[in-house]
Amino acid sequence: MISEIKTVLNRNLWKENPVIRQILGICSALAVTNLAINSLVMGIGLMFVTALSSFTISLLRNYIPQRIRMIVQTLIIASYVILVDIFLKANLPEISKALGPYIGLIITNCIIMGRAEAFAQKNPPVISFFDGLFAGVGYTVILLGIALVREILGFGTIFGMVIPFVKFTPWTIMVMPPSGFFMIAIFIWISSSIMNKRLNKEKVKK
Amino acid sequence: MNAPVINPFIIFFASIITSNMVLSNFLGMCSFISVSNEFKTASGLGKSVTLVMVFTTIINYVVYKFIILPLNLEYLRYVIFIIVIAASVQIIELVMDRYLPDLHIKLGIFLPLITVNCAILGISLFMVIRNYNFWQTLLFGLGSGLGWWLAIATLAAIKEKIGKNKIPEGLKGPGLTFIITGLMALAFIGLSGIFVIK
Numbered sequence: 001m002i003s004e005i006k007t008v009l010n011r012n013l014w015k016e017n018p019v020i021r022q023i024l025g026i027c028s029a030l031a032v033t034n035l036a037i038n039s040l041v042m043g044i045g046l047m048f049v050t051a052l053s054s055f056t057i058s059l060l061r062n063y064i065p066q067r068i069r070m071i072v073q074t075l076i077i078a079s080y081v082i083l084v085d086i087f088l089k090a091n092l093p094e095i096s097k098a099l100g101p102y103i104g105l106i107i108t109n110c111i112i113m114g115r116a117e118a119f120a121q122k123n124p125p126v127i128s129f130f131d132g133l134f135a136g137v138g139y140t141v142i143l144l145g146i147a148l149v150r151e152i153l154g155f156g157t158i159f160g161m162v163i164p165f166v167k168f169t170p171w172t173i174m175v176m177p178p179s180g181f182f183m184i185a186i187f188i189w190i191s192s193s194i195m196n197k198r199l200n201k202e203k204v205k206k
Numbered sequence: 207m208n209a210p211v212i213n214p215f216i217i218f219f220a221s222i223i224t225s226n227m228v229l230s231n232f233l234g235m236c237s238f239i240s241v242s243n244e245f246k247t248a249s250g251l252g253k254s255v256t257l258v259m260v261f262t263t264i265i266n267y268v269v270y271k272f273i274i275l276p277l278n279l280e281y282l283r284y285v286i287f288i289i290v291i292a293a294s295v296q297i298i299e300l301v302m303d304r305y306l307p308d309l310h311i312k313l314g315i316f317l318p319l320i321t322v323n324c325a326i327l328g329i330s331l332f333m334v335i336r337n338y339n340f341w342q343t344l345l346f347g348l349g350s351g352l353g354w355w356l357a358i359a360t361l362a363a364i365k366e367k368i369g370k371n372k373i374p375e376g377l378k379g380p381g382l383t384f385i386i387t388g389l390m391a392l393a394f395i396g397l398s399g400i401f402v403i404k
Contacts (some may be wrong), residue, residue, distance in 0.1 A: 022235075023239055023240070023380045024236065024237065026232070026235035026239065027232045027233055027234070027235045027236070027328075028232075030232040030235070031231065031232040052380070071289075071292055074288055074292070075285060075288075075289075078284050078285045078288055079285070081284055082282070082284055082285070085281075085284070086281060094230070100331075100335060101328055101331035101332055101335060102326065104284050104331045105233070105324050105327060105328055105331070107284055107288060107327065108323070108324040108327050109324070110236045137326040142232055159309060176232075176395060177229060177230045177232065177390045177391050178389070178392045178395065179388070180232065180384065180388075181384045181385070181387045181388030181391055182388045183383075184384050185298075185377075185381050185383075185384035185388065186386045187385065188377075188381040189374070189376045189377050189381045190376070190377075192375075192376040192377075192378075192381065193374075193375065193376030196375055196376060198375045
Protein backbone atom coordinates (compact mmCIF):
# COMPACT_ATOMS: atom_id res chain seq x y z
CA MET A 1 0.00 0.00 0.00
CA ILE A 2 2.67 2.50 1.02
CA SER A 3 4.83 1.67 -1.96
CA GLU A 4 1.81 2.11 -4.20
CA ILE A 5 1.21 5.54 -2.71
CA LYS A 6 4.86 6.39 -3.30
CA THR A 7 4.72 5.50 -6.98
CA VAL A 8 1.53 7.52 -7.33
CA LEU A 9 3.21 10.47 -5.61
CA ASN A 10 6.31 10.31 -7.74
CA ARG A 11 4.34 10.00 -10.93
CA ASN A 12 2.02 12.90 -10.25
CA LEU A 13 4.61 15.30 -8.91
CA TRP A 14 7.21 14.89 -11.60
CA LYS A 15 7.04 12.22 -14.29
CA GLU A 16 3.48 12.95 -15.34
CA ASN A 17 2.99 16.27 -13.66
CA PRO A 18 -0.43 17.42 -14.86
CA VAL A 19 0.58 20.96 -15.76
CA ILE A 20 4.06 20.82 -17.24
CA ARG A 21 4.20 17.26 -18.54
CA GLN A 22 0.63 16.56 -19.61
CA ILE A 23 -0.42 20.16 -20.32
CA LEU A 24 -3.71 19.78 -18.49
CA GLY A 25 -5.57 22.37 -16.47
CA ILE A 26 -3.78 25.23 -18.14
CA CYS A 27 -6.71 27.64 -18.11
CA SER A 28 -6.67 28.26 -14.41
CA ALA A 29 -2.92 27.74 -14.13
CA LEU A 30 -2.45 30.87 -16.20
CA ALA A 31 -5.34 32.95 -15.00
CA VAL A 32 -4.83 32.89 -11.25
CA THR A 33 -1.05 33.02 -11.10
CA ASN A 34 -0.48 36.75 -10.90
CA LEU A 35 -0.70 36.57 -7.10
CA ALA A 36 0.71 33.73 -5.01
CA ILE A 37 -2.12 33.74 -2.49
CA ASN A 38 -4.74 33.27 -5.22
CA SER A 39 -2.81 30.33 -6.63
CA LEU A 40 -2.52 28.74 -3.22
CA VAL A 41 -6.24 28.94 -2.58
CA MET A 42 -6.98 27.69 -6.10
CA GLY A 43 -4.55 24.81 -5.62
CA ILE A 44 -6.08 23.75 -2.32
CA GLY A 45 -9.55 23.94 -3.84
CA LEU A 46 -8.45 21.77 -6.73
CA MET A 47 -6.74 19.25 -4.43
CA PHE A 48 -9.96 18.90 -2.45
CA VAL A 49 -12.03 18.38 -5.58
CA THR A 50 -9.68 15.95 -7.35
CA ALA A 51 -9.12 13.84 -4.26
CA LEU A 52 -12.76 13.53 -3.28
CA SER A 53 -14.15 13.16 -6.78
CA SER A 54 -11.60 10.45 -7.61
CA PHE A 55 -12.60 8.72 -4.39
CA THR A 56 -16.32 8.94 -5.14
CA ILE A 57 -15.98 7.93 -8.78
CA SER A 58 -13.86 4.98 -7.78
CA LEU A 59 -16.42 3.92 -5.16
CA LEU A 60 -19.18 4.03 -7.74
CA ARG A 61 -17.12 2.68 -10.62
CA ASN A 62 -18.98 -0.61 -10.84
CA TYR A 63 -22.40 1.02 -10.72
CA ILE A 64 -22.00 3.77 -13.31
CA PRO A 65 -23.17 2.60 -16.75
CA GLN A 66 -20.37 2.99 -19.30
CA ARG A 67 -22.38 5.03 -21.78
CA ILE A 68 -23.33 7.86 -19.47
CA ARG A 69 -20.22 7.84 -17.31
CA MET A 70 -18.97 11.23 -18.55
CA ILE A 71 -22.06 13.08 -17.44
CA VAL A 72 -22.17 11.24 -14.11
CA GLN A 73 -18.54 12.09 -13.47
CA THR A 74 -19.13 15.72 -14.38
CA LEU A 75 -22.04 15.90 -11.95
CA ILE A 76 -19.98 14.40 -9.12
CA ILE A 77 -17.20 16.88 -9.81
CA ALA A 78 -19.65 19.77 -10.04
CA SER A 79 -21.15 19.01 -6.65
CA TYR A 80 -17.72 19.17 -4.98
CA VAL A 81 -16.93 22.40 -6.80
CA ILE A 82 -20.13 23.90 -5.43
CA LEU A 83 -18.93 23.03 -1.92
CA VAL A 84 -15.61 24.79 -2.56
CA ASP A 85 -17.38 27.81 -4.06
CA ILE A 86 -19.77 28.19 -1.12
CA PHE A 87 -16.94 27.74 1.38
CA LEU A 88 -14.82 30.43 -0.28
CA LYS A 89 -17.73 32.85 -0.56
CA ALA A 90 -18.46 32.48 3.14
CA ASN A 91 -14.93 32.52 4.50
CA LEU A 92 -12.67 34.26 2.02
CA PRO A 93 -14.97 36.63 0.12
CA GLU A 94 -12.14 38.76 -1.31
CA ILE A 95 -10.23 35.89 -2.81
CA SER A 96 -13.46 34.39 -4.05
CA LYS A 97 -14.10 37.63 -5.91
CA ALA A 98 -10.59 37.72 -7.34
CA LEU A 99 -10.84 34.15 -8.60
CA GLY A 100 -14.24 34.92 -10.09
CA PRO A 101 -15.40 32.37 -12.63
CA TYR A 102 -12.25 30.29 -12.33
CA ILE A 103 -13.57 28.47 -9.27
CA GLY A 104 -16.58 27.32 -11.28
CA LEU A 105 -14.24 26.38 -14.08
CA ILE A 106 -12.63 23.73 -11.89
CA ILE A 107 -15.48 21.59 -13.22
CA THR A 108 -14.07 21.64 -16.73
CA ASN A 109 -10.48 21.41 -15.51
CA CYS A 110 -9.06 18.55 -17.52
CA ILE A 111 -6.91 17.29 -14.63
CA ILE A 112 -9.90 16.03 -12.69
CA MET A 113 -11.56 14.41 -15.67
CA GLY A 114 -8.19 12.98 -16.67
CA ARG A 115 -7.59 11.39 -13.27
CA ALA A 116 -11.13 10.06 -13.21
CA GLU A 117 -10.84 8.49 -16.65
CA ALA A 118 -7.28 7.26 -16.42
CA PHE A 119 -7.12 6.10 -12.82
CA ALA A 120 -10.25 6.16 -10.67
CA GLN A 121 -12.18 4.15 -13.28
CA LYS A 122 -10.02 1.10 -12.74
CA ASN A 123 -8.63 1.35 -9.21
CA PRO A 124 -9.95 0.93 -5.65
CA PRO A 125 -11.10 4.03 -3.74
CA VAL A 126 -8.26 4.64 -1.28
CA ILE A 127 -5.46 4.65 -3.83
CA SER A 128 -7.62 6.73 -6.17
CA PHE A 129 -8.03 9.25 -3.38
CA PHE A 130 -4.25 9.60 -3.07
CA ASP A 131 -3.82 9.72 -6.82
CA GLY A 132 -6.28 12.59 -7.05
CA LEU A 133 -4.72 14.33 -4.08
CA PHE A 134 -1.19 14.16 -5.47
CA ALA A 135 -2.32 15.28 -8.92
CA GLY A 136 -3.70 18.31 -7.08
CA VAL A 137 -0.39 18.76 -5.24
CA GLY A 138 1.56 18.56 -8.49
CA TYR A 139 -0.69 21.23 -9.92
CA THR A 140 -0.38 23.47 -6.87
CA VAL A 141 3.43 23.27 -6.79
CA ILE A 142 3.73 24.43 -10.40
CA LEU A 143 1.11 27.12 -9.88
CA LEU A 144 2.94 28.47 -6.85
CA GLY A 145 6.22 28.44 -8.76
CA ILE A 146 4.80 30.46 -11.61
CA ALA A 147 2.88 32.76 -9.26
CA LEU A 148 5.92 33.55 -7.10
CA VAL A 149 7.98 34.59 -10.10
CA ARG A 150 5.15 36.67 -11.50
CA GLU A 151 4.34 38.31 -8.17
CA ILE A 152 7.93 39.09 -7.27
CA LEU A 153 8.73 40.63 -10.63
CA GLY A 154 5.32 42.14 -11.26
CA PHE A 155 4.43 43.65 -7.89
CA GLY A 156 7.66 43.33 -5.92
CA THR A 157 5.88 41.38 -3.18
CA ILE A 158 5.68 37.83 -1.84
CA PHE A 159 2.24 36.73 -0.65
CA GLY A 160 1.36 40.42 -0.49
CA MET A 161 4.35 41.38 1.69
CA VAL A 162 6.83 43.89 0.28
CA ILE A 163 10.32 42.49 -0.23
CA PRO A 164 12.68 44.39 2.07
CA PHE A 165 15.99 46.02 0.98
CA VAL A 166 15.62 45.35 -2.72
CA LYS A 167 14.13 48.16 -4.73
CA PHE A 168 13.32 47.93 -8.42
CA THR A 169 10.65 49.07 -10.79
CA PRO A 170 8.02 46.31 -11.04
CA TRP A 171 7.66 44.79 -14.49
CA THR A 172 4.08 45.54 -15.41
CA ILE A 173 4.19 42.90 -18.12
CA MET A 174 4.49 40.21 -15.46
CA VAL A 175 1.01 41.02 -14.18
CA MET A 176 -0.50 40.88 -17.65
CA PRO A 177 -1.63 37.75 -19.49
CA PRO A 178 1.31 37.23 -21.91
CA SER A 179 3.78 36.66 -19.10
CA GLY A 180 1.66 33.73 -17.95
CA PHE A 181 2.24 32.08 -21.31
CA PHE A 182 5.96 32.85 -21.25
CA MET A 183 6.41 31.57 -17.69
CA ILE A 184 4.67 28.30 -18.39
CA ALA A 185 6.69 27.88 -21.59
CA ILE A 186 9.90 28.31 -19.59
CA PHE A 187 8.77 25.77 -16.99
CA ILE A 188 7.92 23.26 -19.70
CA TRP A 189 11.21 23.93 -21.46
CA ILE A 190 13.25 23.28 -18.32
CA SER A 191 11.35 20.16 -17.36
CA SER A 192 11.47 18.57 -20.79
CA SER A 193 15.17 19.37 -21.19
CA ILE A 194 15.91 17.55 -17.92
CA MET A 195 13.64 14.72 -18.98
CA ASN A 196 15.38 14.35 -22.35
CA LYS A 197 18.81 14.31 -20.73
CA ARG A 198 17.74 11.53 -18.39
CA LEU A 199 16.30 9.50 -21.23
CA ASN A 200 19.53 9.89 -23.19
CA LYS A 201 21.60 8.75 -20.21
CA GLU A 202 19.43 5.68 -19.80
CA LYS A 203 19.89 4.87 -23.46
CA VAL A 204 23.69 5.18 -23.14
CA LYS A 205 23.70 2.85 -20.13
CA LYS A 206 21.80 0.23 -22.05
CA MET B 207 -25.93 45.66 -9.20
CA ASN B 208 -26.62 48.74 -11.33
CA ALA B 209 -23.67 48.54 -13.66
CA PRO B 210 -23.79 51.02 -16.55
CA VAL B 211 -25.15 49.36 -19.65
CA ILE B 212 -22.35 48.89 -22.18
CA ASN B 213 -23.18 49.07 -25.85
CA PRO B 214 -23.49 45.46 -27.07
CA PHE B 215 -21.33 46.22 -30.12
CA ILE B 216 -18.47 47.38 -27.94
CA ILE B 217 -18.73 44.08 -26.09
CA PHE B 218 -18.72 42.30 -29.45
CA PHE B 219 -15.49 43.86 -30.69
CA ALA B 220 -13.83 43.82 -27.30
CA SER B 221 -14.46 40.10 -26.90
CA ILE B 222 -12.87 39.43 -30.28
CA ILE B 223 -9.77 41.53 -29.77
CA THR B 224 -8.89 43.03 -26.42
CA SER B 225 -10.67 40.62 -24.09
CA ASN B 226 -10.04 37.61 -26.28
CA MET B 227 -11.13 34.43 -24.52
CA VAL B 228 -7.86 32.58 -25.00
CA LEU B 229 -5.31 35.32 -25.01
CA SER B 230 -6.47 37.37 -22.08
CA ASN B 231 -8.83 35.12 -20.12
CA PHE B 232 -7.05 31.82 -20.76
CA LEU B 233 -10.23 29.92 -21.47
CA GLY B 234 -10.38 26.88 -23.71
CA MET B 235 -6.65 26.26 -23.46
CA CYS B 236 -6.76 22.46 -23.53
CA SER B 237 -8.10 22.10 -27.05
CA PHE B 238 -6.34 25.29 -28.07
CA ILE B 239 -2.98 23.68 -27.42
CA SER B 240 -3.74 20.16 -28.62
CA VAL B 241 -5.81 20.78 -31.77
CA SER B 242 -3.66 23.49 -33.34
CA ASN B 243 -1.25 21.52 -35.48
CA GLU B 244 -3.16 21.83 -38.72
CA PHE B 245 -4.77 24.96 -40.01
CA LYS B 246 -7.79 23.18 -41.47
CA THR B 247 -8.68 21.21 -38.35
CA ALA B 248 -8.09 24.22 -36.13
CA SER B 249 -10.36 26.35 -38.22
CA GLY B 250 -13.05 23.64 -38.16
CA LEU B 251 -12.90 23.47 -34.39
CA GLY B 252 -13.10 27.25 -34.24
CA LYS B 253 -16.29 27.22 -36.29
CA SER B 254 -17.94 24.60 -34.09
CA VAL B 255 -16.94 26.44 -30.93
CA THR B 256 -18.46 29.65 -32.25
CA LEU B 257 -21.68 27.85 -33.10
CA VAL B 258 -21.97 26.08 -29.77
CA MET B 259 -21.01 29.18 -27.86
CA VAL B 260 -23.78 31.31 -29.34
CA PHE B 261 -26.39 28.61 -28.72
CA THR B 262 -25.38 27.75 -25.19
CA THR B 263 -25.01 31.34 -24.00
CA ILE B 264 -28.49 32.17 -25.22
CA ILE B 265 -30.00 29.05 -23.65
CA ASN B 266 -28.10 29.58 -20.44
CA TYR B 267 -29.24 33.19 -20.34
CA VAL B 268 -32.86 32.15 -20.66
CA VAL B 269 -32.45 29.38 -18.11
CA TYR B 270 -30.69 31.72 -15.72
CA LYS B 271 -33.26 34.52 -16.00
CA PHE B 272 -36.42 32.43 -16.00
CA ILE B 273 -35.59 29.31 -14.01
CA ILE B 274 -32.58 29.80 -11.76
CA LEU B 275 -33.34 33.30 -10.49
CA PRO B 276 -37.08 32.91 -9.79
CA LEU B 277 -36.58 29.58 -8.04
CA ASN B 278 -33.59 30.83 -6.07
CA LEU B 279 -31.28 28.09 -7.36
CA GLU B 280 -28.16 30.28 -7.59
CA TYR B 281 -26.03 27.68 -5.84
CA LEU B 282 -26.93 25.01 -8.41
CA ARG B 283 -25.97 27.10 -11.40
CA TYR B 284 -22.75 25.24 -12.19
CA VAL B 285 -24.57 21.94 -12.43
CA ILE B 286 -27.42 23.41 -14.44
CA PHE B 287 -25.10 25.17 -16.88
CA ILE B 288 -23.09 22.02 -17.47
CA ILE B 289 -26.22 19.99 -18.14
CA VAL B 290 -27.54 22.66 -20.50
CA ILE B 291 -24.23 22.69 -22.38
CA ALA B 292 -24.05 18.91 -22.68
CA ALA B 293 -27.68 18.70 -23.78
CA SER B 294 -27.46 21.50 -26.33
CA VAL B 295 -24.32 20.01 -27.87
CA GLN B 296 -26.26 16.77 -28.33
CA ILE B 297 -29.22 18.61 -29.84
CA ILE B 298 -27.04 20.61 -32.21
CA GLU B 299 -25.44 17.37 -33.31
CA LEU B 300 -28.82 15.73 -33.99
CA VAL B 301 -30.23 18.72 -35.86
CA MET B 302 -27.08 19.08 -37.93
CA ASP B 303 -27.10 15.41 -38.78
CA ARG B 304 -30.68 15.70 -40.01
CA TYR B 305 -30.55 18.95 -41.96
CA LEU B 306 -26.90 19.73 -42.71
CA PRO B 307 -25.22 16.37 -43.13
CA ASP B 308 -22.20 17.84 -44.98
CA LEU B 309 -21.44 20.23 -42.19
CA HIS B 310 -21.99 17.49 -39.67
CA ILE B 311 -19.35 15.29 -41.28
CA LYS B 312 -16.91 18.20 -41.21
CA LEU B 313 -17.55 19.40 -37.66
CA GLY B 314 -18.97 16.27 -36.07
CA ILE B 315 -15.76 14.98 -34.55
CA PHE B 316 -15.27 18.19 -32.62
CA LEU B 317 -18.68 18.46 -31.06
CA PRO B 318 -18.22 16.02 -28.15
CA LEU B 319 -14.87 17.65 -27.38
CA ILE B 320 -16.56 20.97 -26.96
CA THR B 321 -18.69 19.87 -24.02
CA VAL B 322 -15.63 19.99 -21.80
CA ASN B 323 -14.17 23.11 -23.35
CA CYS B 324 -13.82 25.56 -20.49
CA ALA B 325 -14.47 28.54 -22.74
CA ILE B 326 -18.10 27.52 -23.16
CA LEU B 327 -18.80 27.27 -19.44
CA GLY B 328 -16.63 30.31 -18.82
CA ILE B 329 -18.73 32.49 -21.10
CA SER B 330 -21.89 31.57 -19.21
CA LEU B 331 -20.23 32.31 -15.87
CA PHE B 332 -18.89 35.66 -17.09
CA MET B 333 -22.37 36.51 -18.34
CA VAL B 334 -23.76 35.94 -14.84
CA ILE B 335 -20.97 37.81 -13.05
CA ARG B 336 -21.10 40.80 -15.40
CA ASN B 337 -24.89 40.88 -15.31
CA TYR B 338 -25.44 41.20 -19.07
CA ASN B 339 -28.84 41.70 -20.71
CA PHE B 340 -30.05 39.66 -23.67
CA TRP B 341 -28.38 41.58 -26.53
CA GLN B 342 -25.16 41.93 -24.64
CA THR B 343 -25.17 38.20 -23.97
CA LEU B 344 -25.84 37.35 -27.61
CA LEU B 345 -23.05 39.53 -28.97
CA PHE B 346 -20.71 38.52 -26.16
CA GLY B 347 -21.16 34.87 -27.06
CA LEU B 348 -20.75 35.50 -30.78
CA GLY B 349 -17.73 37.75 -30.31
CA SER B 350 -16.00 35.38 -27.94
CA GLY B 351 -16.54 32.50 -30.34
CA LEU B 352 -15.12 34.47 -33.26
CA GLY B 353 -12.21 35.59 -31.10
CA TRP B 354 -11.44 32.01 -30.15
CA TRP B 355 -11.63 30.98 -33.79
CA LEU B 356 -9.30 33.81 -34.83
CA ALA B 357 -6.79 32.89 -32.15
CA ILE B 358 -6.66 29.15 -32.85
CA ALA B 359 -6.54 29.63 -36.63
CA THR B 360 -3.68 32.12 -36.32
CA LEU B 361 -1.78 29.87 -33.96
CA ALA B 362 -2.18 26.88 -36.26
CA ALA B 363 -1.01 28.88 -39.26
CA ILE B 364 2.09 30.12 -37.41
CA LYS B 365 2.85 26.63 -36.12
CA GLU B 366 2.65 25.13 -39.60
CA LYS B 367 5.23 27.62 -40.85
CA ILE B 368 7.54 27.46 -37.87
CA GLY B 369 7.57 23.67 -37.70
CA LYS B 370 10.16 23.46 -40.45
CA ASN B 371 12.75 25.47 -38.55
CA LYS B 372 15.34 24.37 -36.04
CA ILE B 373 13.94 24.48 -32.53
CA PRO B 374 15.73 23.71 -29.24
CA GLU B 375 15.02 20.10 -28.25
CA GLY B 376 13.24 20.85 -24.97
CA LEU B 377 11.08 23.53 -26.48
CA LYS B 378 9.45 21.35 -29.12
CA GLY B 379 5.71 20.78 -28.82
CA PRO B 380 3.81 22.56 -26.08
CA GLY B 381 6.67 24.81 -24.97
CA LEU B 382 6.90 26.50 -28.33
CA THR B 383 3.12 26.74 -28.56
CA PHE B 384 3.02 28.71 -25.33
CA ILE B 385 5.72 31.10 -26.50
CA ILE B 386 3.88 31.76 -29.76
CA THR B 387 0.65 32.25 -27.82
CA GLY B 388 2.40 34.66 -25.47
CA LEU B 389 3.64 36.74 -28.38
CA MET B 390 0.15 36.73 -29.88
CA ALA B 391 -1.26 37.87 -26.56
CA LEU B 392 1.27 40.72 -26.50
CA ALA B 393 0.17 41.78 -29.97
CA PHE B 394 -3.49 41.73 -28.99
CA ILE B 395 -2.78 43.70 -25.83
CA GLY B 396 -1.29 46.38 -28.02
CA LEU B 397 -4.83 47.18 -29.12
CA SER B 398 -6.20 47.61 -25.61
CA GLY B 399 -7.56 51.02 -24.82
CA ILE B 400 -9.68 51.02 -27.96
CA PHE B 401 -12.39 49.01 -26.26
CA VAL B 402 -12.73 48.52 -22.55
CA ILE B 403 -15.04 46.09 -20.81
CA LYS B 404 -14.90 44.91 -17.27
